[in-house]
Amino acid sequence: MAAPFHQGMALNFMTGTFQRLLNATRHSCAGIGYTLRHEQAFRLEATLLIVSIPLACYLAKSLIWFVALVGSVLAIMLVEIINTAIEQVCNAVSRDFRPEIKVAKDCGSAAVLIMSVIAISIWASAIWELFAPA
Numbered sequence: 530m531a532a533p534f535h536q537g538m539a540l541n542f543m544t545g546t547f548q549r550l551l552n553a554t555r556h557s558c559a560g561i562g563y564t565l566r567h568e569q570a571f572r573l574e575a576t577l578l579i580v581s582i583p584l585a586c587y588l589a590k591s592l593i594w595f596v597a598l599v600g601s602v603l604a605i606m607l608v609e610i611i612n613t614a615i616e617q618v619c620n621a622v623s624r625d626f627r628p629e630i631k632v633a634k635d636c637g638s639a640a641v642l643i644m645s646v647i648a649i650s651i652w653a654s655a656i657w658e659l660f661a662p663a
Contacts, residue, residue, distance in 0.1 A: 560614075564609070564610050567613075568609065568613055577602055578603065581598065581599060581602045582599055584598075585598035585599050588655045588656060597655070598652060598655055601644075604648065608641050609641055611640070615633055615636075615637040
């Protein structure tokens, strides 16, 4: 006996949703892999992430501080990936000097700088809280 129509629809929906999630994960991993292979700054940030996790365990007075510390490093990596995407699209449009492309690349770089300043501020605040006299 065949399953009722609505049960088959639910199974197809779940299978399709899982497949889309699997495909999205593959594409995301490919993007991370590309950035690791081709962007020196991203490799440095990945190393910083590995170092920051145990350091955050020591510095964080609470779970929220731990999440803020590690999250700030992950946010730098996120912005770096977006910057890489912007640069690749610009390079695909033209390798010749164009003022508009320079602005796009400079703005992507500025976003990484701003996120880095935010992360440094978060880490400095955590260190201050831990070592400052009460």
